[in-house]
Structure formats: structure tokens, C-alpha cells
Amino acid sequence: MAVAGFLGSIFVVSASYDRESKREDKVMAREVLTHTLKWSDVEISFSKDDCxxxxxxxxxxxxxxxPRIQNYEFSRVFVNGGSAVNLxxxxxxxxMKVPRSAMKLAASYRIYGAIPGPCLPTVGQITLxxxxxxxxxxxxxxxxxxxVDIESAYHAILGRPAMVKFMAFECYVGMCMKMPGPKGVITIRGSIQKAMQCEQESLEIQRRAENLRAKGLSTTAQSHNYxxxxxxxxxxLSAIRPDEKDRSLRLEALHELKDSISSLGALTGTTVEPFGSFLSNLYAKSGDLDVSLELLDDSNFLSTKQxxxxxxxEALQTRGVAEDVRYIFRARVPIVQYVSNRFGISCDVCVDNYLGRIKSKVLYWVNDFDERFGHMVLxxxxxxxxxxxxxxxxxxxNSYTLCLLVLYHFQTxxxxxxxxxRVIYDVKNTEDSAKHYTERHLDAVCKANIAKFRRQNTGQRNQSxxxxxxATFFEKFxxxxxxxxxxxxxxxxxxxIQDLPYRMTSHSLFVEDPFERHENAARTVDRSEIHRIARAFDHANSVFAGDGLANRNELxxxxxxPEVAIQAGAEGMAT
Known part of the structure; x- marks a missing residue:
């Protein structure tokens, strides 16, 4: 597969461009249009109102x-008056579930301008x-x-042949085009937002292509057998995904903690609420259990979370239900860490983490939307x-940053x-959102917004x-x-980066927290470690871009x- 970044003037040349072809070009230049094109009598004009x-x-x-193509609506169709072909x-x-057998053999010509450098042969033609x-x-x-088998930010490109067929006229001042219709002129508005998104993706595609060329790899190296x-x-995944027994152990650990809390008279009425990867259903067998103690309003006489x-x-140690109990009070969110003696589950306990529960529940809905997201996070x-x-x-x-990197990959x-x-759940005021947080309300909002997104993108599901x-995750980063x-x-x-608040610019990696946009989710990354992190991404990408895809043990x-590799069937590996 070749890669397309920016698409400008696109033209075609016969594969056998000889003297006979040149003679035909001269004849074409002298030809005069002898018939009237349909719809040519309709007057089309643009005014200040179109700007x-x-x-x-x-x-x-x-x-x-x-437009709708074969009754499927596509939101990223590039109107390119500089293209001699429709792509x-x-x-x-x-x-659109159109089988390859529906294509006919392509004409014998080559396409130039679709990507920088070499021409592109067509793999077929189809009328839609x-x-x-x-x-x-x-x-x-x-x-x-x-x-044409190229990677593009667009679903299709409508060139001059399509514009002539529709008798359509473009206006870049108004970001629109007009064409005759059976009941008057049809005005089609272009989406500036979609154009900006496509430009950003085209930049990313172009950057990846340049990286491959710099490594001496052709872009066809992307078509590896996976x-x-x-x-x-x-x-x-079979080795690390939890089963029902793992879930039951975590629920039992929650009940154990609740019983310990109930022994403290000062915390009567406190509820024990899971959050983090367990609530999002993004946890592995070896994962910790994050818990928030939700206090009653009249518990405020216990002056601080500490x-x-x-x-x-004191309660955990007195009851003898935990080992390795540690109190970390200087963390941004003070926590108690311990391991349940009976269930072997590592637990992190904090107080009144409403926002953590909001984040976890929204990510639950993201995971529910497409199971590949949860698998990728693991x-x-x-x-x-x-x-x-x-x-x-x-x-x-931290795991939250890794989760956001996967999320960004799926978005782009x-x-x-x-x-x-912001389409799924827009937290504009975190304090206010936390104060009025109810799980029922959040579920209703996320469910409705996801259903709306599905309706708007019917027929456009990414089936990667x-x-x-x-493989493309490591390539992207x-x-x-x-x-x-x-x-x-x-x-x-x-x-x-210059758009960041001043206090965030001292960090090494910038991953905006979608729920607290003034915060950097990757603030834990140290300057001394960022190069090692970058090398890990580069190494993974080089393995996937080279011959490593064929070597199971290397993968x-x-x-x-090593422990998981052995469970996954690796040979000759020691723990």
C-alpha cells in the first residue's frame, strides 16, 4: 500500500505514451464540443451571502x-478541481461492502500527483x-x-469528471459548491472542521511515509502479513484478561474493606466505590483495585482526607485482613495501599474521588462502544x-496516560x-460535575451520545x-x-505546545486530560526517562516495520x- 499525504493537481498519462498517443492529443485539442451538456441552461451564481x-x-x-455514495453517507469527500480523475x-x-469483483480492469494509464514522487497504477475502476x-x-x-491503493485522510476524491457530470461549480471563498437540481440550485456546504481534521491526518500520514523512506523502507512494507x-x-490476551473468578475476588476484597470500614464508628454510612480500570473493565489479572471511600456530609468532623x-x-491492621499496608500522604491524591491477605488483591484506597469515578465510568462506555479499545489498552x-x-x-x-494514547490512536x-x-461526555466544569455526579445521569448521557455518533457514521466502521x-499505534508515536x-x-x-498553560510547559510529554483540560495526564514522566520511553516506541515500530512480524518468539x-510470554506459548524463554 502506498501512502498519500497532500493531494493537489492529479493527472493521468497513458502507460504506452508514444507518438500515436501524442497524435491523438493533437486531435483532441482541435475537437469542438458539438452537443449541449445537460443542465447547462441553469444559471448558477455566487454572492456575498455565500461567503x-x-x-x-x-x-x-x-x-x-x-455526499451519499451507493446510499452510504461519507463525511470526508474531497472536491478537487485540480484532479483529472475521480479516486x-x-x-x-x-x-460499503462492495466486493473487489465489482471492479473492472483499469485502463492502461498511470496517475501522477496523488502522492509525492512516483506514479500510481490503478488497481481497478468502478462506477458508483x-x-x-x-x-x-x-x-x-x-x-x-x-x-488506488493508497492511505488517505479522505474517503474519496471527486475530480473534474464528476464536477462536469454534475455541472457543479466550486467557490472557495464560500467553502461551498453549487449544482443544478430538479427543484432549483442545490448548495452543498463544505465542512471547515472536517477539512482541518483531514489536513492534520494528512500531515501525520506524510510524516509516517517520510520516516519509512528515511529508514530505507518502501511504503509497501506496511502490507505485511499480520x-x-x-x-x-x-x-x-488469553493470558492476561481476567475471568469471572478474578472479578469475584475483587468484589470479595471490596466487601472485606467495607466490613473493616464499618467497624469505625466515625465512618458509619461511608460507601466503598470501585473506580479506575476495574470500573472501566480495562483491568488485567495482575491489576490493582482502586477504591474511593465516599463520605457522608456529616462526616466532615474528620477534618482531612489524611x-x-x-x-x-488502623482498622485494616487491627482486623488483620491486610499485609504490606502503606500510607502515602504526600501524593497528589493521598492513598492507602495494601494487599488483602485472604484474596491476594492489591488495593489503592482514597477518599471522595468523584472525578476518578467519572473518568472511569466514561471510559467504561468507550470500551463498551468498541471492544478493540479494551483489548488494545490491555x-x-x-x-x-x-x-x-x-x-x-x-x-x-502511568496507566491512565497509556489508555489516553490508545484513545487518541482510535480517534485518528x-x-x-x-x-x-467532548462528543461522548463533555466535562466543562469538573468541580460542578463532581458535585452533581450521578451514575444514572452519566450513563444516560454517554449512551445517548454514542448512539448519535453511531447513527451519524452508519456504514463507515473501521474494520482494522x-x-x-x-502496529500502527507504535508507528504513530x-x-x-x-x-x-x-x-x-x-x-x-x-x-x-505553545497553547499550553505556562505551568505545564515544564513537562516532557504532553497528554491533555480530557476531564481536567488544564492538567497534563503525563505529568509523572521525568525528563531523564522520556528518551527511554521514546526508544521503546521506536524499537517496537522497527520490529513491526522489519522482519520481526514473522518471528513469534521475538514478538x-x-x-x-516473560511470565506472560510462557503462558502465551513462547518457547525457550526463562522467567
């Missing part, structure tokens, strides 16, 4: 529209119904597309653990798997395999991209700890 208001850079972005991509055909307008006034034309990697990911946690320490956390970069106490990545795939977080998503911008899952895009040693 885009409050847009400081007219002409910067292309017109990106959302569509195999991934778009897959979204394209519609613009509303139910009251619409046009449908059968448009012939050339199918069979071995796919089998490895399934075996790793006081409450000291009482919890795989990435296991990889980070194996590479010793999932330890915030020692200056590396083509087509995107997940929407920006888990192995492909894992190779240095320097890991540290050169702000990763925003709230908006689903990269932001400029397992890269992606998981």
Missing part, C-alpha cells in the same frame, strides 16, 4: 463534503451512484472512480510493563473508530484488525511525534513479560 463569516484564512482548506480507495469500498442534496431536491449521477502477530495478540486514611490503616499496558515504562513512581508512564485512524471525548491497530505536540483526546487532534518477548 464564510468569521474565518480568517479563506482558501487555505479544500472543500470537503458529505476512491479499497478501504472505502470495504465500508453519488448523490447530493436533500430529500426534497437532490441529484444522483453514476460516477466512474479509479481505485497472521503471526494476530495469533500472538490473542494468546497474550485523617480518614489513617483511621482506615496489550499496550502489558507491553509497557515488559519494557519497564509503566511505573509513574520512577518517572515513566482513518476512518476514525472513536469520536473526540487488532494486529494492524497495534515514534519519536519525535511523541513529544513534539500536545495529544488532545478531548478534541481528537494534536495541539501546539512475544517484545510485547509481554
Amino acid at each position: 464564510v463569516e468569521n474565518f480568517s484564512e479563506p482558501g487555505r482548506f479544500p472543500i470537503v463534503v458529505n 476512491i480507495f479499497p478501504n472505502t469500498l470495504d465500508l 451512484a453519488v448523490s447530493f442534496g436533500t430529500a426534497k431536491n437532490f441529484r444522483t449521477e453514476r460516477i466512474m472512480f479509479d481505485v 497472521d503471526v502477530l494476530e495469533k500472538c495478540t490473542k494468546d497474550i 485523617t480518614v486514611l489513617k483511621k482506615v490503616c 496489550l499496550v499496558k502489558e507491553w509497557a510493563k515488559a519494557r519497564n515504562i509503566n511505573d509513574p513512581k520512577n518517572g515513566t508512564l 485512524c482513518t476512518p476514525s473508530i472513536l469520536p473526540p471525548m 484488525s487488532l494486529s494492524h491497530l497495534l 515514534t519519536s519525535p511525534s511523541l513529544t513534539s505536540a500536545v495529544i488532545s483526546t478531548y478534541e481528537g487532534r494534536l495541539k501546539e 512475544l518477548s517484545l510485547l509481554c513479560t
